[in-house]
Amino acid sequence: MTVTLDSDTRFHAACAAGVEWGPTVKACLDRLGPVAGCNLGFLYLTDGLAEHATSIVTLLRGVTGIRHWVGTAGIGVMANGAALFDEPGLAIMAARLPEDSFRLFPTLTDGLEPLRGSAGGWLDKHGAALALVHVDPHHADMAGLVSRLSEEAGVFLVGGLTASRGEFPQIAAGAEDGDPVTDGGVSGVLFAPNLPVATALTQGCRPIGPTRTVTASDDNVILEIDGRPALDVFKEDIGPELAADLRQVSGLICAGLPIAGSDTQDYLVRDLIAIDPRAGWISIAERVTTGQPVMFTRRDRETAAADMRRMLDSLKKRVKATPKGAVYVSCIARGPSLFGAANAELSMIRETFGDIPLTGFFASGEVSHNRLYGYTGVLTLFL
Structure with missing residues (x-):
């Protein structure tokens, strides 16, 4: 402004x-x-x-x-x-x-x-x-x-x-x-x-991977992205090194929620709260709805x-x-x-x-x- x-x-x-x-x-x-x-x-x-x-x-x-x-x-x-x-x-x-x-x-x-x-x-x-x-x-x-x-x-x-x-x-x-x-x-x-x-x-973050769509959700739990288990898509976007040990993503990887109508491609950054490797879902610090766009972001000193x-x-x-x-x-x-x-x-x-x-x-x-x-x-x- x-x-x-x-x-x-x-x-x-x-x-x-x-x-x-x-x-x-x-x-x-x-x-x-x-x-x-x-x-x-x-x-x-x-x-x-x-x-x-x-x-x-x-x-x-x-x-x-x-x-x-x-x-x-x-x-x-x-x-x-x-x-x-x-x-x-x-x-x-x-x-x-x-x-x-x-x-x-x-x-x-x-x-x-x-x-x-x-x-x-x-x-x-x-x-x-x-x-x-x-x-x-x-x-x-x-x-x-x-x-x-x-x-x-x-x-x-x-x-x-x-x-x-x-x-x-x-x-x-x-x-x-x-x-x-x-x-x-x-x-x-x-x-x-x-x-x-x-x-x-x-923002202090940079997007990794494309903007995707939540296709199944429950409150702040993302069950599916683009019709696939959310965790599968998450691992694909963060890359094999981080996907091999998900303990590394805490504080480094966040969810990005694009803001509808933004002319600056703005998005809200929200923490990952939990990951269920068996059920394949991820939980973030924000309520999500089916059909909502989502992406993942990386946050570190160089990026910020x-x-x-x-x-x-x-x-x-x-x-x-x-x-x-x-x-x-x-x-x-x-x-x-x-x-x-x-x-x-x-x-x-x-x-x-x-x-x-x-x-x-x-x-x-x-x-x-x-x-x-x-x-x-x-x-x-x-x-």
């Missing part, structure tokens, strides 16, 4: 690690530098500090004078070229944006009424091209809520699912007069069409790096000016477990776009357009 900020627009980003939230916030603010005139803050906490989210937001609002804050918790957070993964810490980005170019909305759990109540008038006046959203993974209908928000508000979504072993804070301070930190749904910030942005997604660079090169061709700021959301299964270093993706972004202010987090699922993804990276540039 592609939609120059005025010369007065600016971004600052920084991160800091620490087990004590007060000193960690101070250290981060010291690195952030002056924020006078900034009117929107992005706050990402690693889950080690998630329980202190309300206190941290309250302190930040008081010290910086920035009333509006959005964010959530992740297993890791990032700022500029640094990433903190699986250690207590936080990342902050402060932005000075044109007045009326953004509007926060509170946590949505059952429908869009809170959005209409807090931002309905603003939407009627300005409309929205993009929304940065944070999703509580405990919500029973995450995918449905994300889809309805995109379609009913007419907005392209980017963001991710909170990743935490403790609390799941949804930060939308300034959306209304209530608690600035909640949980249980989807919250975020809407950006007006006059705020130019560019966003893109990297190549697709990341492909995405960045494509985005670079669409972006004529140096970005003024960025938000990057990466899957927790990427980061150091895939690339070997927590900041590997940030290094690739900086190689392409230079030393731009950036913040983001490692999520338990990613949001792009109107759906949830896994194993992906979603980059959003403010131009």
Whole structure:
């Protein structure tokens, strides 16, 4: 998606690690530098500090004078070229944006009424091209809520699912007069069409074998593909070396579910859950239906790096000016477990776009357009 900020627009980003939230916030603010005139803050906490989210937001609002804050918790957070993964810490980005170019909305759990109540008038006046959203993974209908928000508000979504072993804070301070930190749904910030942005997604996988058809299924179990036992087709597509020892496919091979109507040949990547060598079926982490297209994908460091660079090169061709700021959301299964270093993706972004202010987090699922993804990276540039 592609939609120059005025010369007065600016971004600052920084991160800091620490087990004590007060000193960690101070250290981060010291690195952030002056924020006078900034009117929107992005706050990402690693889950080690998630329980202190309300206190941290309250302190930040008081010290910086920035009333509006959005964010959530992740297993890791990032700022500029640094990433903190699986250690207590936080990342902050402060932005000075044109007045009326953004509007926060509170946590949505059952429908869009809170959005209409807090931002309905603003939407009627300005409309929205993009929304940065944070999703509580405990919500029973995450995918449905994300889809309805995109379609009913007419907005392209980017963001991710909170990743935490403790609390799941949804930060939308300034959306209304209530608690600035909640949980249980989807919250975020809407950006007006006059705020130019560019966003893109990297899958981190490559298809192996052709796109096939599920010809028999039961919930998330694929019984037959192209009229043959699913496992026979699976072994054929992954090749004889992996087929000889199926224990090798865990974490390496996934199912790809092509998205109907996509003009970019997009697909959802889902884990393999179980394989039954006797019955010949495979089970994946998504409900499938008979007649649905399916393919298999390979995921490794080289493939993910190549697709990341492909995405960045494509985005670079669409972006004529140096970005003024960025938000990057990466899957927790990427980061150091895939690339070997927590900041590997940030290094690739900086190689392409230079030393731009950036913040983001490692999520338990990613949001792009109107759906949830896994194993992906979603980059959003403010131009």
